[in-house]
Amino acid sequence: MAAPAIGSMTFRYAFRGSFTDTHDCFGYARHPVRPDHPKSPEIGGDKPVTIQATDAVLLDIHERMVRIRIFEEEAGKLMENGKVPGALHLYVGQEAVAAGVMAHLEDSDHITSTHRGHGHVVAKGGQFNEMYAELYGKAAGYCKGRGGSMHICNMEIGMLGANGIVGGGIPIAMGAAFSKKFRKTKEVAASFFGDGASNEGSFHEAANMAALYKLPLILVCENNGFGEYTRQDNHQAIVDVADRAAGYGMPGVVVDGMDAIAVYEAAGEAVARARNGEGPTLLECKTYRFYDHVGVRGMGLSYRTDEEVDAWKQRDPIKLIEEKLIEQGIITKRKISAIHKRIREEAMAAIKFAEDSPLPDPDGLLEDVYYVQA
Amino acid sequence: MAAPAIGSMTFRYAFRGSFTDTHDCFGYARHPVRPDHPKSPEIGGDKPVTIQATDAVLLDIHERMVRIRIFEEEAGKLMENGKVPGALHLYVGQEAVAAGVMAHLEDSDHITSTHRGHGHVVAKGGQFNEMYAELYGKAAGYCKGRGGSMHICNMEIGMLGANGIVGGGIPIAMGAAFSKKFRKTKEVAASFFGDGASNEGSFHEAANMAALYKLPLILVCENNGFGEYTRQDNHQAIVDVADRAAGYGMPGVVVDGMDAIAVYEAAGEAVARARNGEGPTLLECKTYRFYDHVGVRGMGLSYRTDEEVDAWKQRDPIKLIEEKLIEQGIITKRKISAIHKRIREEAMAAIKFAEDSPLPDPDGLLEDVYYVQA
């Protein structure tokens, strides 16, 4: 795979299905712009951008991204150094997706996530103390040490959990979206899932039901080109997962998942559609994970080349947004450094908090299996 | 829903995806022609027909259709009169689909079917004696009375069973197609399933794998407009199930499922593609069941109007092919009557055979749970 070479992007995403009513959708593949993903043809976009981020929003997105990056870098070190148990699937490289989508969501909006869930928790507003404590399996963790990395959640901020089952979160998010419509709120639900997950029956059934009931759901496919160690062209015969949207009767959008602003704009349209009662959107974000499937160096398999990884790192989503922020005079280099420093310190303090926290008491092992009416 | 009013059809089907290679498919919805199905827009077709049925083939298709119709009419009477146990899902109205596809298949080609499976067994070459005996639960039945209507099968003619699980046959047919490719044969597999089944995860996973591995599989969606008593527009937000094909990277074709010759031609292209190693096709046949979901009159629910049923009966697939055969001078009215009479007599004799057959011996209840090595 060649290095990503997007150049100047004036328009960053395009519909994969324009819409007239629930039961009729036509018009496909109008010039999506995307990074140089496996097998993607190079085409330009022409859809006008309608939702533009203010400076404050851009800074907010950037902050979320840096928080994810630093959280994950430190989590990766903890895992590689054997400080935390289990398996961590890290989000480094994909930050633009979580941040760009989450910038539109309130605590009352719900999301479901995947085995690679830390980034979604952080972007939704999860706190480092409780997150690291959970990775350590400590009582102070979000799940009291019961769930760990693959089940980390925070119901108070609408985070319905990471999920150890590939595709497992999608029907649940659809159910949350149903609940929002049922209760006549303006809330939305979003489900994050991978390219690999798009081959699970759960994706299919939930997508069909969401379109049928016109639910306020955003299906965010984080296409990082691999399901574990299997390259996308070895797990599906299509290039764009967004092409599946038409088969359900919902719009499908492809967006450059390394460009947080593009994600923000595309997600903004999808969220607006959802809040307006116009139904779900399949938003495919072309992205890449910089670390291995599990941990940082992982199993050391040669399923991708260093050159490929390096090429994608040229388009590091954090580098991209920082360049843009500086270029547009929204922030200075020095202020950016200060942000990184502040967040790194927060992470280190949280790790210390987690390390110093007590383990859960084994006597409480059987608590919380059932809700016990008071 | 208005009465079907197709008028003069010059070209009866069209691709829903033209193909360049495995991993790239583009071009959609090129003028499919179809009966007046719920919400279908009216458009004309322009794809040239490449596989034309000979007179002998037309007569063969007709024979298969009449066999199905008569088998089912008599089976319906048996059920309504309480002569056979369980639930029969009858195929009357949909004969063109089974016959049009099966006319391309050899005994060595495999099919999987649905709860509505009799028509597929008959069209694949199943014998009335063993079929009625199975409905009666007799030892002489294809499944020795163990399976009944919903599991009727005949491995010798490549009929891998009706299936009580909606969508259950699709992954199995995909596996059979895999086996054919693995063993380097020119054989194909076909899976029949309904519009309702297209919402099951099993359809999705099998379709994706078939496209990925370029398997010799024909996915035949018999869109009869209903899943049980739920109308299509109440179970999916799309009009054409064939629109799902693009999301897997395979061609999707819509065909008039009341027109056996159209089905034959469209299936012929799909089978040829499969035999040539060009992979699977999703072939959607727009059809209608004349009887209720179960039995003939069924539960008597008012989920569709008599007018709608009557309108579809105007395009009774057997009437249509007989008109064509007579018009083209391939057969006379009198000969057609003789065919009906012969088959009816065969059915009556088979029913008598089944009635007179012994029930299975309860002592053999536990046989055939496992294969016992000799």
Next chain:
Amino acid sequence: MAEAQLKDDQAPRKLAYVNAITEGIAEAMREESQAFLAGEDVAGAGSVFGYTGGLLEEFGADRVIDTPISEKGIMGLGVGAAATGCRPIIDLMFMDFLGECMDEVANQMAKMRYMFGGHARLPVTVLTMSGAGMSLAAQHSQSLEVWLTHLPGLKVVAPATPYDAKGLIISACRDDNPVFVLLNKLSLALQGEVPEGAYEVPIGKANVMREGKNLTLIAYSRMVHEAMQAADQLKEFGIDAEVIDLRSLSPLDTDTIIESVKKTHRAVIVHEAVRFSGFGGELAAQIQELAFDYLDAPVGRVGAPFSPVPYSPSLEQSYMPNAKRIVAETRRLLGV
């Protein structure tokens, strides 16, 4: 049946099991505006078993929802809606279709609260139909309760009577945990007393259907009635059988079972599910452990033989456990 709230001055009302189910759902939905019913053909068609008839008319299309044929989707709908403030009632037409959604049931619904450290509450009720006897063959006749009872986080009940069907559905819907209500298709026409209005049958409490001195028959769902018949027939052999209807499999009312066996010194367990590796194993294991010194005979188990459910009536009849087989097994074990 102490739970019944019958007025003294009125003859008890009889209702079929199928209608008792409807009333249970209706009562639960009347008292709780966040409750909705979703499933395949539950709205327009009133369910293929007929037990949701009239609900669409009363509660409207927003609360009685036909779904696509997508069991994973339906079960996920239940999980996601319950986790975010609704009280879904999910209809899984046939229990056999659990195969299509065991991930949502086992890995999501049953575990979410625990995995989340108690930060989730899932008030979801699942109705589903089990049992053989209608020549519906191997994929529409199973009793797969052991798949569910083995899962911490779920509650599992199995009403044998119209009274319990209504009461257990109401209790299930009021419970803040996922509850499976296992219905029985051959019982649909069964008549029984059913009070008007809402009442609960407590989840986790067995029902002594008949008192007896020297054998405890333990059953649930339709097999309770076979056990009652067997108890009648066993009198002839000098055996005075007590019959316990478990009603709730998980949580299990071990106390009632053990108390009874300590009195009768003998027990036979009856379920329609395949005997091997079925729920009866748990019951027998608990009884021999907790009442070892009281047992005068091994604990017997009556269940289906080790094969899929056959289609042919002649085979299906000899497949299904019944009173005759309970009597035979009891006599064999007790040597009478």
Next chain:
Amino acid sequence: MAEAQLKDDQAPRKLAYVNAITEGIAEAMREESQAFLAGEDVAGAGSVFGYTGGLLEEFGADRVIDTPISEKGIMGLGVGAAATGCRPIIDLMFMDFLGECMDEVANQMAKMRYMFGGHARLPVTVLTMSGAGMSLAAQHSQSLEVWLTHLPGLKVVAPATPYDAKGLIISACRDDNPVFVLLNKLSLALQGEVPEGAYEVPIGKANVMREGKNLTLIAYSRMVHEAMQAADQLKEFGIDAEVIDLRSLSPLDTDTIIESVKKTHRAVIVHEAVRFSGFGGELAAQIQELAFDYLDAPVGRVGAPFSPVPYSPSLEQSYMPNAKRIVAETRRLLGV
């Protein structure tokens, strides 16, 4: 281990469980050209557990196949290919993912032959990984064997040793029925004697790992080793324990179990699965039924408590059954 074909003059070869699995698959594929291996990341990556490493190189991409993440599809692939002349070996990475494909397993694979009146033969082997102990939490640590053993039509084996892992995989692949081989993730590094070449461990035959006089410990999979340790520790309390490794859960070698209990008069069953409604119930029920008059104490059961598998090591350790708990349960039951 009578099945070993070791030459007298050579030291027995030691191999890890993980490599024994690989050898088993390789031998099965060498002897049978219609066999192929399919599963998620089994080809390029050699499986996430490493046990299919090298197979792609030996057998090529036509016979070692990476699949999409589509468990229903994968299991259906196995059923359809087996029914039409292949001998598929299907890898279902984690047993927990059974939830995604129980329909294909329970309603299709297990029942096809029976429903078809014997007119189908399904030589398909499914490998899957069970067990806790690696802080993989509730969805990657389960032992759900009871879902499978309850299904007529399937065979279910669970090797505890490298020797058995290889031999049972070969037997499974040679069997003309669907066989589930339940592997254990915490055993992957376990070393043991493994002969070169193909050999069978018979399906349906338990293995007496250690003879003893006054207690039978019955276990399978990794719990066999905990039982062996427990047997050592029990000597201290004057208990001479026999240890049976079931190896095969279905079919079950009831004879070996009952013979042992008739000799020892006491039994404790050990499995890692949740105790409630687990396979141990079947074992206890059979023992008390078939050896009632021989039992001097109730049959004990050691299994996981009634909760999902927790993540935190501190919780997971107190969750998992082990030698210490086996000893404690034995002492409680026997009053020593």
